[in-house]
Amino acid sequence: MNPFSSGTRLRDMIRAIRACKTAAEERAVVRKECAAIRAAINENDQDYRHRNLAKLMFIHMLGYPTHFGQMECLKLIASPGFPEKRIGYLGLMLLLDERQEVLMLVTNSVKQDLNHTNQYIVGLALCALGNICSAEMARDLAPEVERLLQFRDPNIRKKAALCSIRIIKKVPDLAENFINPVAALLKEKHHGVLITGVQLCTDLCKVSPEALEYFRKKCTDGLVRTLRDLVNSPYAPEYDIAGITDPFLHIRLLKLLRVLGRGDADASDSMNDILAQVATKTESNKNAGNAILYECVETIMSIEDNGGLRVLAINILGRFLSNRDNNIRYVALNMLMRAITVDAQAVQRHRATILECVKDSDASIRKRALELVYLLVNESNVKPLTKELVDYLEVSDQDFKGDLTAKVCSIIEKFSPEKSWYIDQMLKVLTEAGNFVKDEVWHALVVVISNASDLHGYTVRALFRALQTTAEQESLVRVAVWCIGEYGDLLVSNAGMLNVEDPITVTESDAVDIVESAIKRHASDLTTKSMALIALLKLSSRFPSCSGRIKDIVVQHKGSLVLELQQRSLEFNSIIEKHQNIRSALVERMPVLDEATFGGRRASSLPNTVSTSSGTAVKLPNGVAKPSAAPLVDLLDLSDDVPAPSSSGGDFLQDLLGVNLPPATQSEGTNQTPKAGTDVLLDLLSIGSTPAQDNNLSTPDILSSGQDNKPIIASLDLLAAPSNMMDLLDGLGPAPPKPAENGPAYPSIVAFESSSLRLTFNFSKQPGNPQTTMISGSFTNLSSNLFTDFVFQAAVPKFLQLHLDPASGNSLPASGNGTITQSLKVTNSQHGKKPLVMRLRIAYKVDGKDVLEEGQINNFPRDL
């Protein structure tokens, strides 16, 4: 006997661990036990092997490493007795998962156990296989499992059926072997076998179209009969839950019927009666009944249309929605979200109730309700809905405000009927929850304001008022400061007064006061302070009488520890002091920001929106793919963490700057490649050469944003020497266009080819930018059917950056009679070291059926 072997029983060990008062104590006990177990393993101790494994499992559950016990599981499984095998298989399932190599070693033991004479041992092996088998094991053992589907004992048959589910999920090719045995299971009376058989059948139909076709033809009627018998069966104590006989079986049958009925009018027809019966007869006062109703509604909504049934289903959802039970309301919201594609009108009817759910005290319900409301918005109801949501913004929980603000902003941007409404609503949001507004949202607002020339006065006055009442919301302060800087004169003169607004008297020094307070606010961050400095500079020209005071404020920052502020302060000071002759020209109003690129892209969603107002039921009410919209927003949030200079954030910045650079230069600039510094500076300054702008004007505008943009700082350096600056700026005429060089030519490739679709890529490079490849892809339809709703998705690894332009269309005519072209831009940060690689996903519809194709492109020319 080894000296470490404490010989404690499992129970004693658990007791000892539970008695520990601190984590350190617990670790000590566990360490001691583990040492003893290791010693026992080394000695190949037989007597306590199963006890040791049980201890290890407990230790594993506490979160300690237990990999050293994995081989013990195999030894126990290989031993002859049932008790050893039982604990061995349990350990196998707990301590290992399908990725461990060790698992392969157990295949043979499992195979023997599957053929064991003791049915309980067969059951253990099936259970383990069903829970953790890998694709290799699935291939090796599928014949055994298939045979066990006909085993004499029903309890083995049901285990084999579930095990088969795992097998066909791991290796879908094996599906066809299971079709016949499963058809037999569906006729059984034993509930366990029936439940598992129906489940297996459902999964078979999902992986294999042949199986679906087969079961639809042969089994639909039988399944309908089974369900009818079940619904009408007398009280059966063994299966009864809340007065319903075996709700689990109900649910599984309904699920399978859904799969069979979807897309097939005949099959759908044959199940109409029983669905109507379930929908009307099921008791809805207990959870079990509601679970069945849930499944029934899903099935009705999925199978081919039968008007009467759908009304029934929508009514059930309406009842769910007004239920007092939170669970049921949550479920109702979820289901309405899916029902919206089927019957948007019916869902709209519940709008008021759904809106109430946005204000629920339960975060889960709020979140779902908000997503649903978002889907319900359209041109006709956007105003009242937005009002409700904005009002609620005021009182909502802090942790919900982020989600709510994002959704509200998105709704406002997408559906705003007119600019004044858009500006009004955005101001409200900024006032209530400005701290939750994302940068690109207020950037967009600034663009819109700058374009609405008749509203400049109104906007700046409204912002002034808002800022007077609340100065806590960062993005409100920024927008207000920007507008006061630009349109400060309108603020004081009350020009462009609208009928709806009350006149206010603002003196010039009031305007300066409020900007000054923005600088002095402790909470203001660098961006806000920088913007405020610019605003002050602008005001110094607009309000000559305040010039001296502004100079004093600006000068206060000359000792700022933040380089950006210090620099601005010094430069602006010298502009105010020494260059009064050019100051007014220098700080003239910003040229109208280019809304075209921004607006053009936003408009891309409009055609859909318009088409929906004609009111076809299947069309989505607001032109957004329903369920994807919600997760999408979250996904986009994610992308914020990923540095993606060429993505929208950067572009907005560029838009704000009024920089009209060709895309290649943009990415060069934002990539901050060191060598690009001077070029970019030239380019940045050369924007002045566009007709609308004046050279001198643009400089401070560049300064007004983006302190983390190196080139801009570079330009600041230039400004630091004011005397040189003039010369420099004057010297910069329009930058001479670089002579167009032809980059190296690359052969075209067939990037993707399937039986129905071919995608070819042509490559080109912009001269002087070897990292970036312009790809022009063209899709050709090789089949004889029209592809509609064509969606192309591409993915690249992290070292690449991908930019997709909108495709030329979303339907692809049959037999190569037309193409969709798609341009992509890939920037390879590891140019010369790693070749391009890309994954594709292409989704489209053929005859209303969804098709998804995926592939990976590895045959890019090497040096792209």
Add this chain to the structure above:
Amino acid sequence: KSNTHGPTSSKNRWLFLSNACFFSSPNRTEISARIILPLGLPSPELGTAGAYSQRPSSIMIHFVCLISRQGKVRLTKWYSTYTQKERSKAIRELSGVILSRGPKLCNFVDWKGYKVVYKRYASLYFCMCIDDEDNELEALEVIHHFVEILDRYFGSVCELDLIFNFHKAYYILDELLIAGELQESSKKTVAKLISAQDSLVEVAKEEASSISNIIAQATK
């Protein structure tokens, strides 16, 4: 806090960009990154893409866990593939979310594009992670079914029973669920199967002890 992103721990990330206009987020001028696929796990983002469309074959229950009110894990069973790291992270996150929820709220929380259905029985929270589109109410029934079987087996079960006889709880769960799917809807059948196997173990023990008795006596 709940958060609907897919697990992001996998090293090999692919960012999918799409050209489809209806995918584009309204507040961005550009179509931007959308899908981060965790390798080896079904992607919930894709699953929800089409409302009533054919969804990829999915498992019903991804994992089951029992967490005590103090946040201690009493049982975990994983039917989808997760690494050890992902497992402990999942449990940590979920216990944070679930234990802090008030008593009158609904029994579902969104978690990384999945749904976790939980129910509290005395000091224990029974949790099941299911797909976003699966039937939450049914999952609640499955949980209750499990609890009733435990209750019958242990005779008004309490947390201590499950601590000291954790392996028995696993055996029962294995008779109830395989591959994340329900195996048996009859409590009686489960009880029968478990007791049959328990008695097999008893018989083996007795034999062992009787043999050792015989040997002991023989060597006296």
